[in-house]
Amino acid sequence: MKIAVCLKQVPSTDTRIKIGADGKHIDPAGVTFVTNPYDEFALEEAIRLKEAKGGEVVVFSVGGAGAVAALRNALAVGGDAAVLLKTDADPDSLAVARLLAAEIEGKGFDLVLCGKQAVDDDAAQVGPMLAEILDLPCATVVVKLELGEGKARATREIEGGVEVLELPLPAVVATQKGLNEPRYASLKGIMAAKKKLVEEKPVTPPAAAVEIVSLALPAARQAGKIVGEGAAAVPELVRLLREEAKVL
């Protein structure tokens, strides 16, 4: 089985955001970049499927030179090949989906996996867009995936519950936390990955339909008051919630 995994390099979730000089992006100084956490579930699932059924895992990313690190890590945990669609431009989700689709199309992939969203722009668009462009069925926010003969059974999170979907392969599946526990790269894997090549293909993204106007920090929340200590403070808290905050 041939599996494509799409991943993005993003600031780690413990990043304290500072606005960059252009007022549109973050200041990258001192920021640690990692593989998007949701994409790690996609990668892990792909590796597990390969281990169970045999086949090949090819990892794709759209980004600048920095994204090579994320792809190299994907090779170290078991990816067979990696392709960087290299651009320093700032493509929007549709442009990214178009670039990935053009690269993935016609190569005989049975499954395309990606995270349900990236934790930087929180757009959650690339997976379903990729499916639409490639004319494939798609399941998003997937917490359980089982593959049968020519089809997949995917459990997807919805408000207050789950839906179980059946879809024929090839398909696009966008992964959610809970699907699996991603592994760390072993020393052996890291050494083996050094022998593999990250293929770099320069690309020119289509014009962005969504233009970033500005990026700002949210209004800082003011610290409120310490009502008191221990259970003795409860009556006063209830009074404040009713009379001051008016939320009870």
Added chain:
Amino acid sequence: MSVLVFVEARDGQIKSTSLEAVSEARRLADQGSLGEVCAVIPGSKVEGAAGLGAYGADRAWTVDDELVAHYQPESYVACVAEAVKKAGANLILFPASAMGRDLAPRVAARLGAGLASDCTALDWQGGALVATRPVYAGKAISTVKIAGSPALASLRPRAFAATERRPGASCAVEPLGITLDPARARVRTVEVGAGEGGRVDLTEAEVIVSGGRGLRGPEHFHLIEELAEALGGTVGASRAVVDAGWRPHAEQVGQTGKTVSPKLYVAVGISGAIQHLAGMSSARCIVAINKDPEAPIFKIADYGIVGDAFEVVPALTEALKGLKVGS
């Protein structure tokens, strides 16, 4: 010129998040002289379509077909695309619900149009959509512009008010007149499972009570559940306790979990890691209960009690029993 709203129905009932989208569509249509507000409602035997008129819709198109009785991505995309054509829509709004978040990107890709996801404010300026949307789970706020037509946006649940802009009005309801191709409907829903206890989802909850490591073990989460019950709220959890396997991921609040903005958020035994604060800082009122007076959660909480959760939470639950959460 018009604004089209994708209206979500589950089990024949129109969801409140779609009423929020219709109200906002009306406001934008009036502001930007965008003409009519049209709604498309795939779903079997949907009730209350004419009632969308009260929220500002001029017409509603229904698709009463077994293929769309439950959410079916390909068929729903076809319905929205057909409605876009019929309406000549310049702006298309979706609720950023589980369904809307799955559907909107597919429609955007079909139309080759820009989509601003999970917006908290919208504006129509000089023929372009200007959208405000939290990024980095709320650690920053991005303003984006879509100048092309149509422009698409999905609306974060509860960020927009469902306002009866034309009280008592009803709108014209007609069939969309689309013939759906069963062969195109490749994704099939085989089972729908309710969440535990059929509780309100975190993203829709008015009140959330979240627990963290301070609870010392999964066996003590009944304290959180009982407090949530007394408040008519939903249970949440910190990443630490989800990663430890104490609670299901569906309850995780914060980056790599859910971003929430309830009226009242009670954080119990949660120190307030940056990932957690990102996901709940837009709550209207935050209460923190933590035994460490230096915990970062107190820096953003409106009210704090320094103390042991095992002592404070049962006392609070007891004090709240019988009180109803008003609006």
